[in-house]
Amino acid sequence: MKAKVYVNLKSGVLDPQGKAIQHSVELLGFSGISDVRQGKYFEIALEGSDVAQARESVDKIAREVLSNPIIEDYRVEIES
């Protein structure tokens, strides 16, 4: 089974890396970009076939290891 975890900064949190990308993209001649925010993306391969258990386990990993809940939100998707 495969799980995907998306971690992104909460909306009020400053994202200097995203701003730097936005600036670079504008310098390269792309226009009409009003905001860029960078997040993280994880693909986790799991043994077993219990979707509910996998979701619970990956949710815990996302909360405790992959994200900082003070400044980041996460989203978990399970592909069975």
Next chain:
Amino acid sequence: MKAKVYVNLKSGVLDPQGKAIQHSVELLGFSGISDVRQGKYFEIALEGSDVAQARESVDKIAREVLSNPIIEDYRVEIES
């Protein structure tokens, strides 16, 4: 309009950061994790409402700025 870009390492490419996460997760007592791979995730806010043009523009940004096509694949999603 909003675009999401997912960048991940191609399947043959070593991912030491993913391996480190997998190791940490195992040390923390999570079992049944057979692989972890880390990627990047970008949210881009665009002006205008032409979906085809937005897709073309974001695809170009993803290819030229956000990913390294030699070792990474990318995927673009447009939310109108």
